Every structure is written in structure tokens, then in C-alpha cells.
Amino acid sequence: MPVQSPTVGRRRPKDRKDRIAQVAAELFCERGYHGVSLEEIAAVVGISAPAVYRHYENKYAILVAATRELVAATLNATDVVGFDAMLDAFAAVAVTHRKTVGLYQWEWRYLTEEHRREFGDDLGRLLHRVAEPLAAARPALSPADAEALARAALSVFGSLGTHRAVIAKGRAEQVLRRAAAAVLATEPPTPAAVPAAVTPPPVRVGGRREILLAESIRLFRRRGYHAVNIEDIGRAAGINASSVYRYFPGKGDILAAAFYRASERVTEATAVALNGAADGADALHRMAESYVELTFERSDLVSVYLAENNNLPEADRHELRKVQRLHVEEWVRLVVAVRPGLAASEARVLTHAALNLVADLGRWVRFDRRTAMDRHLVRLIEVVLWS
Amino acid sequence: MPVQSPTVGRRRPKDRKDRIAQVAAELFCERGYHGVSLEEIAAVVGISAPAVYRHYENKYAILVAATRELVAATLNATDVVGFDAMLDAFAAVAVTHRKTVGLYQWEWRYLTEEHRREFGDDLGRLLHRVAEPLAAARPALSPADAEALARAALSVFGSLGTHRAVIAKGRAEQVLRRAAAAVLATEPPTPAAVPAAVTPPPVRVGGRREILLAESIRLFRRRGYHAVNIEDIGRAAGINASSVYRYFPGKGDILAAAFYRASERVTEATAVALNGAADGADALHRMAESYVELTFERSDLVSVYLAENNNLPEADRHELRKVQRLHVEEWVRLVVAVRPGLAASEARVLTHAALNLVADLGRWVRFDRRTAMDRHLVRLIEVVLWS
DNA sequence: TGAATAAGTTAACCATGATTCGCGGCCAGG
DNA sequence: CCTGGCCGCGAATCATGGTTAACTTATTCA
CATH class of the missing domain: 1.10.357.10 (Tetracycline Repressor, domain 2)
Structure with missing residues (x-):
């Protein structure tokens, strides 16, 4: 278990900063950025709330650090040769980071425009990591289609963070892996000839x-x-x-x-x-x-x-x-x-x-x-x- | 006593906003902007600290309002015809606003560059109100000299806010009035021919x-x-x-x-x-x-x-x-x-x-x-x- | 007179600032 | 050689303050 570190017994461990981000990431995913107080994060880490400011400028900085860490971990873990190996790696990341992967899902809403852009860029990089070999393997796919399928695959991996259904890690890895592969093998969306009469923004006015x-x-x-x-x-x-x-x-x-x-x-x-x-x-x-x-x-x-x-x-x-x-x-x-x-x-x-x-x-x-x-x-x- | 308002006995008076500024001004003068907490201001007014935010955006806004109010009061009270009457008015303002006149002295340091400029402009207006008729009455004075003397006179009036020596209001008014008049009658500073060998910034290095x-x-x-x-x-x-x-x-x-x-x-x-x-x-x-x-x-x-x-x-x-x-x-x-x-x-x-x-x-x-x-x-x- | 607004209150929360603590390096003196 | 105090620092704490948000009460106005 490389995630947890033995803070008990030692005074002032060296990995405080990372540990704070780790704890915060899990709590943010569990109850949302605004639903977690700094004091709570600090308490889990084992220090007082103001002490957190020795490591981060403010609460927001923790969110940024946690997001960056997750993105970096994903980018790092999935930097392998071979398409199949990469998908394995994605599945493995989803499983090992199950408690924090929710950051991808919802918490980016609270990022600044600037950091949202940064996050979006990294996400795009991950996307391309799937889309590019996919496009190579299926030349019939347009780049946009390949990207859409890749996005769907990442969504499959990310889904593990949205629920707590009990399942063995190995099983989860296999299941996600298969599902993602199936998604990537799907035909792309065929654009409708007619833009279709979509219902206009519903101006329902009740009481x-x-x-x-x-x-x-x-x-x-x-x-x-x-x-x-x-x-x-x-x-x-x-x-x-x-x-x-x-x-x-x-x-x-x-x-x-x-x-x-x-x-x-x-x-x-x-x-x-x-x-x-x-x-x-x-x-x-x-x-x-x-x-x-x-x-x-x-x-x-x-x-x-x-x-x-x-x-x-x-x-x-x-x-x-x-x-x-x-x-x-x-x-x-x-x-x-x-x-x-x-x-x-x-x-x-x-x-x-x-x-x-x-x-x-x-x-x-x-x-x-x-x-x-x-x-x-x-x-x-x-x-x-x-x- | 137009300054104090009978908040006791009445619920939710109309002049809350002004009263807050008034109380804050006095406390700021007494112990400095940072030395006074919002809670204290609120307590004196008779409400809780967060209630203050119904009237002001934040603590700083109170300082700005208080400063503006003092300046406006001074500008208003001294907007009279006749040089002597004006000096009387200045003396009267100094006496009646003795507890808040200290804002002129020190608290402007905590103003934003923008508000400092605004405050400076108003101060300049007050200055001109004295300097202009002075220059008219004493044609020998250069505009700069007239302004310097006017500044000295205002400093005399402002001095009442810097101490708490006991003195009857009428007496104080007379004394300040006379002193200011005497200052305004003084010869201007004669510029030294030689810039004088001022001691360079003392680079005293001890322990x-x-x-x-x-x-x-x-x-x-x-x-x-x-x-x-x-x-x-x-x-x-x-x-x-x-x-x-x-x-x-x-x-x-x-x-x-x-x-x-x-x-x-x-x-x-x-x-x-x-x-x-x-x-x-x-x-x-x-x-x-x-x-x-x-x-x-x-x-x-x-x-x-x-x-x-x-x-x-x-x-x-x-x-x-x-x-x-x-x-x-x-x-x-x-x-x-x-x-x-x-x-x-x-x-x-x-x-x-x-x-x-x-x-x-x-x-x-x-x-x-x-x-x-x-x-x-x-x-x-x-x-x-x-x- | 009753619905809508203004002005309060309480309970957080984030953040700052003064202060403390323990460790490590450096240097003089036994 | 090694040792104890002086220094300097990083990391922690406590106290406190400004600010926000949800919710409530008094007052206003159509």
C-alpha cells in the first residue's frame, strides 16, 4: 500500500505536504471541496488547521496540488509502450486511485480559469494518449471520432470513482479494461443529416x-x-x-x-x-x-x-x-x-x-x-x- | 450633542450606518485601525459583528467611510465666507471632532493608493481654502510658502486629536484659533543658499x-x-x-x-x-x-x-x-x-x-x-x- | 393586512500572526 | 577530541479576526 504512510509514532515526517494533498483529495471526492473544512483535513493528517498553511498557501492551493498530483500520477503510470499495456495501466490507475479519481469528475469546477485550462490541457494529453494509437489502429476513424471514443473510454475508467460498489481490485481492473476496449471498438457516432428539431430551451414557468x-x-x-x-x-x-x-x-x-x-x-x-x-x-x-x-x-x-x-x-x-x-x-x-x-x-x-x-x-x-x-x-x- | 444618537431604547434605528462609522472612527483614533476588531465596533454599536456587513462591505470600507465623513464634515463646516470666520470654523471642527480628528494624522496610512489619492485631494482642497485667502492677504508670499503656512495652521488644529489634555471646549477653540493665526502671520521659510551637507543615511551597524x-x-x-x-x-x-x-x-x-x-x-x-x-x-x-x-x-x-x-x-x-x-x-x-x-x-x-x-x-x-x-x-x- | 424586504443572529470557516519547540551546525574552551 | 552554548531555522500551536452563509425577526409597502 504505497498510498498510506506510517505517520504514527514519528514526529514531523517528511511527507507532510504530500500527505495533506492525499488526505484532502480523498475527502474532497467524498464530500466535495466546500464540504470539507481545513480543520478536518488537518485532523486526519494529525496536525492543527493553521499548521497546514506551513505547507500550502491556502485551501485552494491544496485542491490544485491534489489535482496536479492525480494528473501527474495518471500521466506517469500510463506512459508505457503498447496500446494494450496502456489500457491496463489506465485500469490499474483507476483502481489504485479509486478514492481520488473523483477529482476528474466534479471537483475541477472549483478551479480557477487558469488552472482549469491547465487541467484541461493535461486531460487532453491523456485523451491523445488513447486517441492517437486508436486512430492508427482504426484508420477509418476521423480524428474527432477517435477522440470521442477515447473520451468514452476514459469515462469508463473514471466511473469507478463515482460509486462504492464492492468489488475485488483485480476483478474491477479486468472489467473496466474489457469495457473500455469494447467502447474503443465501437463504431463512431454517425452525424445526423438533419439537425433535428430539438426542443428549444424549455421556458416552463410554473409558480x-x-x-x-x-x-x-x-x-x-x-x-x-x-x-x-x-x-x-x-x-x-x-x-x-x-x-x-x-x-x-x-x-x-x-x-x-x-x-x-x-x-x-x-x-x-x-x-x-x-x-x-x-x-x-x-x-x-x-x-x-x-x-x-x-x-x-x-x-x-x-x-x-x-x-x-x-x-x-x-x-x-x-x-x-x-x-x-x-x-x-x-x-x-x-x-x-x-x-x-x-x-x-x-x-x-x-x-x-x-x-x-x-x-x-x-x-x-x-x-x-x-x-x-x-x-x-x-x-x-x-x-x-x-x- | 448632535454626534451621539440615542440608540438605547429604540430598536433598529435609521442611522446605523453612520453610527458604525462614527464609533469606528473614534476607536480607530484611539487604538489604530488594526488595533480595533470589528466585533468591538459592533459591540459598541449594539449589534453583532456580522451584522456590520449589512452596512459595509468589509472593515476597510468602514475606514474609508469614516475618513470621508470626517473630511466631508470639515469641508462642509468650513465652507463659510470670510477668512476669520473660516478659521473659527476650523477651530470649532477640531474641537467638536476631537475624538476622530486623529484620522487625519495617522490612519490614512492604511488606505489604498486610490483612496489615499482621494483623501489627499480633499486635504489639498482644505489646504487651499486657507492658502488662497492667505496669499491674497499677504501678496509677498509665494504660492508654495502660503501653502506651507496653511499646512502648519491645519497641523495646529489637528493637534487636538493627538492628546487628551483636559481643557474646556471654548478655551481650546480660542487657543487653537490664536495659534493658527499666529502661524499664518509668520514669515515663510527662507530657502538656504547651500543645500547643506546633510548627513548621509546613517549605516550604523551594531549587533x-x-x-x-x-x-x-x-x-x-x-x-x-x-x-x-x-x-x-x-x-x-x-x-x-x-x-x-x-x-x-x-x-x-x-x-x-x-x-x-x-x-x-x-x-x-x-x-x-x-x-x-x-x-x-x-x-x-x-x-x-x-x-x-x-x-x-x-x-x-x-x-x-x-x-x-x-x-x-x-x-x-x-x-x-x-x-x-x-x-x-x-x-x-x-x-x-x-x-x-x-x-x-x-x-x-x-x-x-x-x-x-x-x-x-x-x-x-x-x-x-x-x-x-x-x-x-x-x-x-x-x-x-x-x- | 399580508407578502416582500431589510437588518439581525448564530455558527462555522479560512486565514493571519505571534510565539514555541526541537534540531542541527558552528565554534570556543576544557 | 568532544562538548555545551549560541544561533538559526523549519514546523508546529494558540488565539484571534475577518468574512461568509444559512436562517430569523422586525419593518415596510402595496
């Missing part, structure tokens, strides 16, 4: 409460729950901050309302999809279709649903997590039914990979290419689940 | 401790005691912050050491001056000469001595204040001896005015005009004390 909820969801998605305050929400809805409390008992309840809304939509979509399914494979296909559609139709809502699981008020957390888990288990049930040889734990990892992939690529794709991506994502889901 | 003390004094003078931290001091002396404690038990003790040093110099100069004096008037003259010389020779030291009286550790404060008071009393003794009709309280106010004048103009004058100002200041001291 004040509904407006508040909608605006909150949009803000939560863009900046993250903790970075949005009641004043922002009020302003977005055109009222004073204190008036928000006329409609919601507290900030947490707004998030909870969003989650209930999201879980309703998801279960509804699931039910509709399963209703007229001919067999297991058909059910999976319809599930994929409806899930992708939901993701595009209500992208803000789904993003928040996936990102802000922590931050939920304790009271609602359990129930909502249960619903989320049930949704995943619905997929798992279908997958194991269709692939009898597959262990449930593996199916679970694959499901998370598939769902994560939809979220990541859905966020990435430009709106005018939506319908093309739509069909592509359905295919990718199936490819992952059957891998 | 580490001596270097530390010297650098601390220089820093304290430039930025103020609270704005200088141990690290700055250490860096200026070329050692690590923690090493400072090898030479001084604490930060306060450095300031105390500076004060002991200053009081030694002052009493020494006083003793030398009084030693060979022929009579009272001669003694006063020699006192003035030696004090002015000291101010120029050790300008940093004297500035700190005058500015950082608060901030002294409780232990040394009393003794050092006593020495300072004794020094003033030495002047007062001489003045009343020479002018039997003058009350001691008035002599005290005049002495403070004279000393403050030296500090202000000494700080203002460019180095190349030093010798001219030298003689001029001696004359001004005498003019004030004899007014």
Missing part, C-alpha cells in the same frame, strides 16, 4: 416555487451546491433571499426536492421502458434509450442527481440513495439475466460505467450534434453492458 | 539586536506597528522570523525598546538645551532648536514615538507615557514661566500643537530643503508657544 426549483437546479449544476447561496437562488428567481424561505424550509430541502423530482423521472422512465419489453435484451435497449433521452431532456437535473449526492440533508439521504441504488439494481438485474455468467458485482461496475459515460459525453457534446450522439450513447451503453 | 531595532523602527514608521509582522522584521534584518525571539522576548518589546530609546534621546536633548540657558525665553528657543534637530536626525524614531503610543505593552505603557508627559510638562513649565497670564491647560494645548507641527511639517518637507525648514520650524514653535 414561484417551481421557478425557484428550476433555477436552483441550473445553478447547482453550473457551480455546485456549496458554491451557490440562497442569495444567488433568490436573485435568479427574481426575489429577495429571505423570501426563498416562503417556499422552501431550507437550502437542503431545495436540493432534496430536486432529487425527488429526478428520482421520479428516472423511475418513471424505467417503468415505461420495461413495460413493453419483449425480452431481456430488448428491455436493456429500451432502458438505454429512455435513459439517454432523459439525460438530454433534463440534463441539469440529471447532472445534479449524479453529482450532489453528498450535500443531501441527512433525513432524505437514505431514502434517496435507496432509490438510486434500486435504479442501478434494476439495470444489474437485467444485465445478469441476459449474461448469466456475469457476477452481480461486475454487472454493477459496468452499469455505473455505462451511466457515467452517458453523463460525461452528454455534458461534452454540442447541442447541434445531439441526435447523432443520442443513438451513439445508446449503443455505447449496450457495448459496455455486454462487454 | 544583530541593534539592526533589528533599527529596521523595526523604520518599518513601524512606514507601515505602522500592526501592519508589520515578525517575518517582515526578520527579513529586514536578514534572519528568520523565529530567530527574532533570540533578541527580543516579543514584538511588543521591540516597540517598547524603541520608545525607551526615543525617550532617552528626548530627555537628553531637553537636558542639554536647558543646561546653558540664560533665561526662560532662551531656554524655550534652545528646546525648540534641539527638538527640531532631533526630529530631523532621527525622524523614524520620533515618528514612531508619536504615532504608536497605543500598541505599547501594558507593562511599559504607563512608565513611557509618564516620560512623555514629563517632557510635555517641561515645555509647559517653561511656557507658563515666560507667560504668567497663561493657564497651564492652554500652555499644554499649545505645546502639543507646536510638537505636532514639527512632526507634520518634518514629515512633509523634502530632504533638500531641510536646513531652511529647520530654522522655520524653530520659529513656528516659538510663534505657537507665544501666541
Whole structure:
């Protein structure tokens, strides 16, 4: 276990700085940048909060360092010869850094424009590491397509950080490896001839409460729950901050309302999809279709649903997590039914990979290419689940 | 008493914002910007510290507002017709705003470059209000000379904020009024033909401790005691912050050491001056000469001595204040001896005015005009004390 | 009169600054 | 030779302060 270092018993170890970043990275992934206090980080490390300032200029600097460290570790570990070896390395990194890989997923939102650019560049480098040999191996792929597939593959690897489903490390490595390979073997998205009549930005105006909820969801998605305050929400809805409390008992309840809304939509979509399914494979296909559609139709809502699981008020957390888990288990049930040889734990990892992939690529794709991506994502889901 | 407002008994009065600035101004003058916490200001006002943020963006904004308010009040009160009436108005402002007039003296150091410029402009406006009619009344004066005399007059008015000598308001007003008038009637500084061989910056290098003390004094003078931290001091002396404690038990003790040093110099100069004096008037003259010389020779030291009286550790404060008071009393003794009709309280106010004048103009004058100002200041001291 | 706003409060949290502690290097004296 | 104190430093702590955010209460206004 190279990650943990024996700080107990020794006074003032030399790796304090790295250790702080390590601890912070894990905590940030667990509860989000704003959900972790400096004092907590320090406590885990075994020092007082102000002592952290001997090593980092401020809290933000820790986030930057942690992000850099993860990126460097990934870049370093995957700097190997051979395409297969590289994919192995990616899988291995995902597994060993499972607790911190979430930084790739959400926490970059809190980076400065400057650091976001830096991070984006490094991410692009990782992407090219996959896309380039892929393009070489499949000359039919356009560079953009190769990159899109590479992005999907990285999303598969990154998915391990988004959940805590129990699985042996070796197994996880193999499963992710296979899924990523399958993704990379998929046909690229075929651009739709017609730009398709996408539903214009829904200007749904309900009551004040509904407006508040909608605006909150949009803000939560863009900046993250903790970075949005009641004043922002009020302003977005055109009222004073204190008036928000006329409609919601507290900030947490707004998030909870969003989650209930999201879980309703998801279960509804699931039910509709399963209703007229001919067999297991058909059910999976319809599930994929409806899930992708939901993701595009209500992208803000789904993003928040996936990102802000922590931050939920304790009271609602359990129930909502249960619903989320049930949704995943619905997929798992279908997958194991269709692939009898597959262990449930593996199916679970694959499901998370598939769902994560939809979220990541859905966020990435430009709106005018939506319908093309739509069909592509359905295919990718199936490819992952059957891998 | 228009300044105080009856906040007691009423809930949520309308003048909260002004009241905060008012309270803050007084506290800032009493103990310095950094010596006053927001919580303290809030407590005096009768609210909690965070509530202050409903009225001001941050602590600094209060300083700016307080400064602006004082300047505006002064500009407003002295916007009258007639030179004599205007001087009366200045005296009245000094008396009524005695507790906050110290903002003019020291606290502008903590202003941003931008606000310092704004403050400087307003100060210049006040200056012109005196200088212009003065130049009209005394055509022999060059514009620069008129401005210098006006500055001296304002310094006289401002001196009331630098001490707490007890005196009836009406008396103080008269005394200041007369002193300022006397200053304005003085001959301007005659520029010395020879730039005079000023002593080059004294590169006195003693032990580490001596270097530390010297650098601390220089820093304290430039930025103020609270704005200088141990690290700055250490860096200026070329050692690590923690090493400072090898030479001084604490930060306060450095300031105390500076004060002991200053009081030694002052009493020494006083003793030398009084030693060979022929009579009272001669003694006063020699006192003035030696004090002015000291101010120029050790300008940093004297500035700190005058500015950082608060901030002294409780232990040394009393003794050092006593020495300072004794020094003033030495002047007062001489003045009343020479002018039997003058009350001691008035002599005290005049002495403070004279000393403050030296500090202000000494700080203002460019180095190349030093010798001219030298003689001029001696004359001004005498003019004030004899007014 | 009731909804909306202004102005408060409490409880964090990040950050700073003064101060302490222990270690290591250097140098004089036994 | 080695040894003890002086020095210097890095790393820690404690106390405190400014600031923010969620939530509440008083006041205003249509």
C-alpha cells in the first residue's frame, strides 16, 4: 500500500505536504471541496488547521496540488509502450486511485480559469494518449471520432470513482479494461443529416416555487451546491433571499426536492421502458434509450442527481440513495439475466460505467450534434453492458 | 450633542450606518485601525459583528467611510465666507471632532493608493481654502510658502486629536484659533543658499539586536506597528522570523525598546538645551532648536514615538507615557514661566500643537530643503508657544 | 393586512500572526 | 577530541479576526 504512510509514532515526517494533498483529495471526492473544512483535513493528517498553511498557501492551493498530483500520477503510470499495456495501466490507475479519481469528475469546477485550462490541457494529453494509437489502429476513424471514443473510454475508467460498489481490485481492473476496449471498438457516432428539431430551451414557468426549483437546479449544476447561496437562488428567481424561505424550509430541502423530482423521472422512465419489453435484451435497449433521452431532456437535473449526492440533508439521504441504488439494481438485474455468467458485482461496475459515460459525453457534446450522439450513447451503453 | 444618537431604547434605528462609522472612527483614533476588531465596533454599536456587513462591505470600507465623513464634515463646516470666520470654523471642527480628528494624522496610512489619492485631494482642497485667502492677504508670499503656512495652521488644529489634555471646549477653540493665526502671520521659510551637507543615511551597524531595532523602527514608521509582522522584521534584518525571539522576548518589546530609546534621546536633548540657558525665553528657543534637530536626525524614531503610543505593552505603557508627559510638562513649565497670564491647560494645548507641527511639517518637507525648514520650524514653535 | 424586504443572529470557516519547540551546525574552551 | 552554548531555522500551536452563509425577526409597502 504505497498510498498510506506510517505517520504514527514519528514526529514531523517528511511527507507532510504530500500527505495533506492525499488526505484532502480523498475527502474532497467524498464530500466535495466546500464540504470539507481545513480543520478536518488537518485532523486526519494529525496536525492543527493553521499548521497546514506551513505547507500550502491556502485551501485552494491544496485542491490544485491534489489535482496536479492525480494528473501527474495518471500521466506517469500510463506512459508505457503498447496500446494494450496502456489500457491496463489506465485500469490499474483507476483502481489504485479509486478514492481520488473523483477529482476528474466534479471537483475541477472549483478551479480557477487558469488552472482549469491547465487541467484541461493535461486531460487532453491523456485523451491523445488513447486517441492517437486508436486512430492508427482504426484508420477509418476521423480524428474527432477517435477522440470521442477515447473520451468514452476514459469515462469508463473514471466511473469507478463515482460509486462504492464492492468489488475485488483485480476483478474491477479486468472489467473496466474489457469495457473500455469494447467502447474503443465501437463504431463512431454517425452525424445526423438533419439537425433535428430539438426542443428549444424549455421556458416552463410554473409558480414561484417551481421557478425557484428550476433555477436552483441550473445553478447547482453550473457551480455546485456549496458554491451557490440562497442569495444567488433568490436573485435568479427574481426575489429577495429571505423570501426563498416562503417556499422552501431550507437550502437542503431545495436540493432534496430536486432529487425527488429526478428520482421520479428516472423511475418513471424505467417503468415505461420495461413495460413493453419483449425480452431481456430488448428491455436493456429500451432502458438505454429512455435513459439517454432523459439525460438530454433534463440534463441539469440529471447532472445534479449524479453529482450532489453528498450535500443531501441527512433525513432524505437514505431514502434517496435507496432509490438510486434500486435504479442501478434494476439495470444489474437485467444485465445478469441476459449474461448469466456475469457476477452481480461486475454487472454493477459496468452499469455505473455505462451511466457515467452517458453523463460525461452528454455534458461534452454540442447541442447541434445531439441526435447523432443520442443513438451513439445508446449503443455505447449496450457495448459496455455486454462487454 | 448632535454626534451621539440615542440608540438605547429604540430598536433598529435609521442611522446605523453612520453610527458604525462614527464609533469606528473614534476607536480607530484611539487604538489604530488594526488595533480595533470589528466585533468591538459592533459591540459598541449594539449589534453583532456580522451584522456590520449589512452596512459595509468589509472593515476597510468602514475606514474609508469614516475618513470621508470626517473630511466631508470639515469641508462642509468650513465652507463659510470670510477668512476669520473660516478659521473659527476650523477651530470649532477640531474641537467638536476631537475624538476622530486623529484620522487625519495617522490612519490614512492604511488606505489604498486610490483612496489615499482621494483623501489627499480633499486635504489639498482644505489646504487651499486657507492658502488662497492667505496669499491674497499677504501678496509677498509665494504660492508654495502660503501653502506651507496653511499646512502648519491645519497641523495646529489637528493637534487636538493627538492628546487628551483636559481643557474646556471654548478655551481650546480660542487657543487653537490664536495659534493658527499666529502661524499664518509668520514669515515663510527662507530657502538656504547651500543645500547643506546633510548627513548621509546613517549605516550604523551594531549587533544583530541593534539592526533589528533599527529596521523595526523604520518599518513601524512606514507601515505602522500592526501592519508589520515578525517575518517582515526578520527579513529586514536578514534572519528568520523565529530567530527574532533570540533578541527580543516579543514584538511588543521591540516597540517598547524603541520608545525607551526615543525617550532617552528626548530627555537628553531637553537636558542639554536647558543646561546653558540664560533665561526662560532662551531656554524655550534652545528646546525648540534641539527638538527640531532631533526630529530631523532621527525622524523614524520620533515618528514612531508619536504615532504608536497605543500598541505599547501594558507593562511599559504607563512608565513611557509618564516620560512623555514629563517632557510635555517641561515645555509647559517653561511656557507658563515666560507667560504668567497663561493657564497651564492652554500652555499644554499649545505645546502639543507646536510638537505636532514639527512632526507634520518634518514629515512633509523634502530632504533638500531641510536646513531652511529647520530654522522655520524653530520659529513656528516659538510663534505657537507665544501666541 | 399580508407578502416582500431589510437588518439581525448564530455558527462555522479560512486565514493571519505571534510565539514555541526541537534540531542541527558552528565554534570556543576544557 | 568532544562538548555545551549560541544561533538559526523549519514546523508546529494558540488565539484571534475577518468574512461568509444559512436562517430569523422586525419593518415596510402595496
